[in-house]
Structure formats: C-alpha cells, structure tokens
Amino acid sequence: MxxxxxxxxxxxxxxxxxxxxxxxxxxxxxxxxxxxxxxxxxxxxxxxxxxxxxxxxxxxxxxxxxxxxxxxxxxxxxxxxxxxxxxxxAFVLPSFLMVLALGAIYVHFQGISWMQAVFYGVGAAVIGIIAISAYKLTKKSIGKDYYLWFIYLVAAVTTVITEHENIWLFIGGGIFYWLVKSSSRLKQQAASAVPLLIPAMIQANTGGDANTGKLADIFLFFAKAGAFVFGSGLAIVPFLYGGVVKEYGWLNEQEFMDAVAVAMITPGPVVITVGFIGYLTAGFSGASVAAFATFFPCYLFTVIPAPYFKKYGKKPGIKAFVDGITAAAIGAIAGAVIVLGKRSIHDIPTALICLAVVALLLLVKKAQEPVIILVAALIGLLIKAYV
CATH class of the missing domain: 1.20.120 (Four Helix Bundle (Hemerythrin (Met), subunit A))
Known part of the structure; x- marks a missing residue:
C-alpha cells in the first residue's frame, strides 16, 4: 500500500x-x-x-x-x-444534508393531500425496485449451492413470519456455511444440525435496549444496524423495519416506506435513509445520532483491518463466513419485499405501478431508479387528483 x-x-x-x-x-x-x-x-x-x-x-x-x-x-x-x-x-455529507431538508419538508407538509399522493405512487414503485434488487442479488450470489439456498430460504421465511430482522440470523448463516465448507466431517455435523437450526433462527430475538432515553436508544439501535449490513445497502431495510416500526414504534409503516423512498431519490448510499428516519423520530439530533451510529462501525471495519487485509483477506474460512452472511442478508431482503409489499400494494393502481416498475427494470438495463421514483410520484399525484 x-x-x-x-x-x-x-x-x-x-x-x-x-x-x-x-x-x-x-x-x-x-x-x-x-x-x-x-x-x-x-x-x-x-x-x-x-x-x-x-x-x-x-x-x-x-x-x-x-x-x-x-x-x-x-x-x-x-x-x-x-x-x-x-x-x-465528504462522500456521506451531501446526501445527509439532502435527507435533512427532505425530512423538514415531509414533516411540514405531512398532512397535506399532495404529499400523501406523491408517496402513494412512490411506495408502490419502491416495492418494485426492492423486488428486482432481491432477484438480481439472489441470482448473482446464491447460484446453485444448496446450502446457501437453505440459509437464504430460512432467512426469507423467518422475515415474513416474524416481520422482524434478526442479527443472529446473519451470524448463524455465516457460521453454518463456514462449518459446511471447512471439512467433510463438519459438513456432516452441519447437515445434522439443520432440523435444530430452523426453529432456533425463527425463535431468536435481537432483544430490546434499556430505556435510557430516545437518543441513547437511537444510537444503540442504529449502531447495531450499521454493524450488520452486508453487501447492498438494501440489506438494512428489513432490519430497520423490525426495529423502527415493530419494536420501538418510532415510525408507522407508511412513514417507513416513505423513508425508503427518500433514500432512493437522493444520491449517495441508500443507507442514508437512517438520517431521514432519525429526523422523523427526534429532529436534527436524532438524524445526526442515527447517521453517526450507522456509519461509524463501517468506518472502523475499514480502517482497522486495512493494513492487514492483503495477508488474510483471501482465506477460505473468512470467505465462507461472509458468503453465509450474505445469503442470509439477501434472503431477508426477499422476505422484506413481501412484508413491505402488503403495506404499499393495497389496490389496483398501486399493483399496476409496482408491476410496471418490475417490468421496466427487467427490460431496460440502464433505467435510472431516481427517475422511476419521480415518475411514480407524478402518477400518484394524477391518480389522486382524478380518482
């Protein structure tokens, strides 16, 4: 270096x-x-x-x-x-400032019909985008490996059933695949553990944080989220849904979908949606704490191993562990499509918008997601104006 x-x-x-x-x-x-x-x-x-x-x-x-x-x-x-x-x-700051501005506008106009109409179309489009992302990630990363498919399906089914993301699901997937790839003896042990692994994953719980104040809860939750987002930024969506909506109740389901949409229409990393969520939860302080807590772990995970990565990064055991975690994360995204879709696809127009987005992304390789979101917003305005 x-x-x-x-x-x-x-x-x-x-x-x-x-x-x-x-x-x-x-x-x-x-x-x-x-x-x-x-x-x-x-x-x-x-x-x-x-x-x-x-x-x-x-x-x-x-x-x-x-x-x-x-x-x-x-x-x-x-x-x-x-x-x-x-x-x-420098990379994160511009999109953070943008989501702060959008958060202020959202809070100010939340009760106005045109704002609701915008997100009527946008929410359906976001489901289509996440669905295609899950499909592409599955096709690229899972392949024909039966063990990865097992991890993927367990994560997907668990997410649908519990409507909650679980850190131990990712870690368990990584350890399981590492055992599978380590040796034939361990592979047999891992296979024999399959009947025990499914209920353990489904019943596992991330657990709540101590009630030490909203900002402390925000910091602890988003730090946990930032430490377990592998691969695509969309992997954080099911995890955030489980905590922000189901566990803490900081946002309702519509507000959460709007937060995901905001991340889609702004430049920079998709994970910046945490700033918007933090703003809706606790204003500027909440946005700052959420963004710092999410990005600081990834900063540490980069600068600490960087000097040693050339020597150890290609070891088969490390790669197998990460492949298992990645399979679980992609499965969770696939499950989140169903969970979130039930909230955003609630009539014929939203179903048609979602299907149109899916078709467009499959047929047009260079389709731009921000443009799709903006068009969906216009369609939402037109539908609400004339229907």
Whole structure:
C-alpha cells in the first residue's frame, strides 16, 4: 500500500472528488463503485488497480454500505486515517444534508393531500425496485449451492413470519456455511444440525435496549444496524423495519416506506435513509445520532483491518463466513419485499405501478431508479387528483 509521499494527488483534491460524487452520484452502490474505478483508476490514475481491488474486496467482506466503505479505503490508501476520515465524511455529507431538508419538508407538509399522493405512487414503485434488487442479488450470489439456498430460504421465511430482522440470523448463516465448507466431517455435523437450526433462527430475538432515553436508544439501535449490513445497502431495510416500526414504534409503516423512498431519490448510499428516519423520530439530533451510529462501525471495519487485509483477506474460512452472511442478508431482503409489499400494494393502481416498475427494470438495463421514483410520484399525484 502506498504512502502519502508518493500520492499523485492532494488530499484536498480527493475530498473535493468525494463531495462531488456524494452530490451527484445516483444509481446505488454498484454504480458508485463503478464511478470510482472509472474516475480514480482509469482516468485520473490516482489509485492503482490492485489498491482498488483490495478495497472493493474488503468492502464486500466487512459489514457496512459497500460504496461508503470503498470510499473510506481509497482515502486510506495514501493518506491513512486522515484521508479515510475526510473521504468518508465528504462522500456521506451531501446526501445527509439532502435527507435533512427532505425530512423538514415531509414533516411540514405531512398532512397535506399532495404529499400523501406523491408517496402513494412512490411506495408502490419502491416495492418494485426492492423486488428486482432481491432477484438480481439472489441470482448473482446464491447460484446453485444448496446450502446457501437453505440459509437464504430460512432467512426469507423467518422475515415474513416474524416481520422482524434478526442479527443472529446473519451470524448463524455465516457460521453454518463456514462449518459446511471447512471439512467433510463438519459438513456432516452441519447437515445434522439443520432440523435444530430452523426453529432456533425463527425463535431468536435481537432483544430490546434499556430505556435510557430516545437518543441513547437511537444510537444503540442504529449502531447495531450499521454493524450488520452486508453487501447492498438494501440489506438494512428489513432490519430497520423490525426495529423502527415493530419494536420501538418510532415510525408507522407508511412513514417507513416513505423513508425508503427518500433514500432512493437522493444520491449517495441508500443507507442514508437512517438520517431521514432519525429526523422523523427526534429532529436534527436524532438524524445526526442515527447517521453517526450507522456509519461509524463501517468506518472502523475499514480502517482497522486495512493494513492487514492483503495477508488474510483471501482465506477460505473468512470467505465462507461472509458468503453465509450474505445469503442470509439477501434472503431477508426477499422476505422484506413481501412484508413491505402488503403495506404499499393495497389496490389496483398501486399493483399496476409496482408491476410496471418490475417490468421496466427487467427490460431496460440502464433505467435510472431516481427517475422511476419521480415518475411514480407524478402518477400518484394524477391518480389522486382524478380518482
């Protein structure tokens, strides 16, 4: 890994780049990491191909939003902790400020019919987007591995039945697949544990936090969420639903769907929806605490192992553990589609909007999610105006 003395760019230039990317970087995590490769590796040649690949592998291995972690790692390459900290802040800050503004507008106009009409269409579109994301993630990550399919289906069914996301579901999936891949003897033991694993996963509970004040509860819950978001930022959606709606009751179901929609129409990481949720829950303080608590774990999971990742990151045991966790996370997303869909798809127009979004995303490879959300908002306005 290089040092700042050989960096072909200044720290100021890197911070300005991530400020710009965080301001106009639409398209979700896959698009964002693609922009970083195009801009920083191919065009500007600030980062080597090897450093980029190592950063991407670490971001996929560790919990946390993929694009944000890659940005933090890139900042670390030449400027260590200072670079990682400033790059991460610059990337997240623009979308955080945007969701704060949208939160203030939402609270102010919540009782007005046009605002409700906007989210009538948007909520249905979000279900379509999440459904396609779950389909693509399943197709890409699960493959034909029967053990991964088992973990995936248990997570999906558990999410549908309990309507609650569970940390131990992810950890259990990782340990189970690690046992499967370790040796033939352990594989037999893991197979014999299947009948015990299903009820244990379904009955497990994350448990509530002590009632030490709303901000303390917000911090503890979102820190827990940030520590167990693997892969796509959408993996956090079922986890947040279980805590924000079902456990704490900070938001109702419609407000939660609106929060997911806000994340879809803003640039930067999808996980920034936590800022909007925090604002609705406890104003500016709630937004700040929720965002810090969510992103700080992923910052630590990036900068602490970064110096050692070249040596240990490719070990089969670590990869198997992460593959198991990823299968559980994708299964939870698939289950969340059903749970959230029951709340947002409640009549023929919303069903048609959802199906149209699914068809569009399947047929048009370069369809932009923010554009889809905005069109759905207009359709919602028209339906409510004339129906």
């Amino acid at each position: 290089s040092t700042h003395s050989t960096a072909p760019y200044t720290l100021r230039s890197l911070v300005l780049y991530f400020l710009k990317l965080g301001t106009v970087g639409f398209g979700g995590p896959v698009a964002l990491v693609g922009y970083m490769h195009r801009d920083l590796v191919e065009e500007r040649k600030w980062i080597t191909e090897d450093d980029y690949k190592e950063g991407l592998a670490l971001a996929q291995l560790a919990p946390g939003p993929l694009a944000a972690q890659l940005g933090i790692y890139i900042g670390f390459v030449h400027y260590r902790l200072v670079g990682a900290t400033l790059a991460g802040l």
